[in-house]
Amino acid sequence: MKRRSPAVRPKQSRRAGHGAVTLSDVATAAGVAPITVSRALNTPDTVSEALRERIGAAVAALGYVPNRMAGALASARTRVVPVIVPSLSNVVFVEVIAGIQETVEAAGYQMLLGSTDYDLAREAALVATLLGWAPPGVLLAGLRHLPRTVELLKTAAVPVVEFMEYGPRCIDMNVGLSHVRAGAAMAAHLRACGYRRLGFVGARMRDDYRARQRYDGMNRHCIAAGDTTVTLFETLSCEAANDSDQEVGWCALPEVLAAQPRIEALFFANDEMAVGAMLRARRDGIAVPDRVAIAGFNGLPVSGLMTPGLTTITSPRRAIGQRAGAMLLARINGDLSQRLRIDVGFTLEPRAST
Known part of the structure; x- marks a missing residue:
């Protein structure tokens, strides 16, 4: 009788008490x-597709789980890459995470996600904890951190990429866009449309x-122009910890118009807030853009589905990841030949809301 391959009947091929399945x-x-199995699991691109499939079938049949800590002890590094973002519920960061995930997983690494809720002290604590996993590198959103965070990352002596924004100073490497220039670009667009009393x-x-950087860019552009004013609307009575951005925008519109009746155009910090404002305008009979123009930021798909279409600035989120x-x-x-700082730019998409 022909003997069946152990890859077909893995559980029965191992005697009880012999421990976990090994490489x-x-x-x-x-x-x-x-060594071929190790390469297939850790650096898949170095093994042919046929071998990857055969090894993958054996892994699945045997129920093999790689011992990542064993590899870490041998190399002093795991294959787990920490990714730290301000929010896991915001679709903007979800798309960036998706871009990171597909890239690092293709090379045999796994992500370990952390969320700071926009709290820099929490970010520092997360960095301290995640560095304990001996990661080969760290990815984190933004260029602004507490001194302790920067010190921890530099002391760890691992590659660091800061993403989402582009700026003159970074810990190691940086990819993103200039939010100051994005704000200036929106101001230039609104001025070109004839608006002179603007709000952020x-x-x-x-x-x-x-978001503050976008306001700063908008304000600087208008000051330089000399014929346009910008009012910052930051503290909203409707804002609560559990409010969605759409709810904040919904509440903000009548408050802004009551506080500044002569305002002509509003640039919201993100598309969701702008959508909330547009929905409120429709309910209350406020004409957009005739009474007030509305613009957003991020280029979410919903911006093109609004009536009128929402003017926005699109950031290449997945590409950033x-x-x-x-x-x-x-x-x-x-590889030390790559550029350390990459400005991915942005696209202003004018639509009927302005």
């Missing part, structure tokens, strides 16, 4: 050397400093 067991089942509407801007992941992997692999 050598997988190699035997797949008919390859252990934001919430939690003390924490969401990138992909570039950040690729930069980190290149450095991990010893």
Whole structure:
């Protein structure tokens, strides 16, 4: 009787009490050397597709779980990459995370996600904790951190990529866009449309400093023009910890118009707030853009579905994640030739709301 392959009947091929399935067991089942299995699991691109499939079938059949800590002890590094963002519920960061994930997983690494809720002290605590996993590198959102965070990352001596914004100073590597220039671009657009009394509407801007940078860019542009004013609307009575951005925008519109009846155009900190304001305008019979023009930021799909269409600035979020992941992997692999700072830019999309 022909003997069945151990890759087909893995559980029965191991005697009770012999412990977990090992990498050598997988190699035997797949008919390859252990080093080939290691390469297939850790650096898939170095192994042919046929071998990856055969080894993958053996891994699945045997129920093999790689011992990442064993590899870490041997190399002093795990294959887990921490990714720290301000929010896991905001679709903007979800898309960036997706770009990072597809890039690092293709190279045999896994993400370990952390959320700061826009709290820099929490970010410092997360960095301290996640560095304890001996990661080969770290990805984190933004360029503004507490001194302790910067010190921890520099002392760890691992590659670091800061993403979402582009600026003159970074810990190691940086990929993102200039939020100051984005604010200036929106101001230029609104002025070109003929508006001279502008407003910027934001919430939690003390924490969401990138929104503050957009306001700063908008304000500087208008000051330089000399014929346009910008009013910052930051503290909204409707804002609560559990309010969605759409709810904040919904509440903000009548408050802004009551506080500044002559306002002509409003640039909201993000598309969701702008959508909330537009929905409120429709309910209350406030003509957009005839009574007040409305614009947003991020380029979410919903912006193009509004009536009228919402003017917005689109950031290449998934591409930012992909570039950040690729930069980190290149450095991990010893490639020192890459650019350290990448400005991915943005696209202003004028629509009927302005």
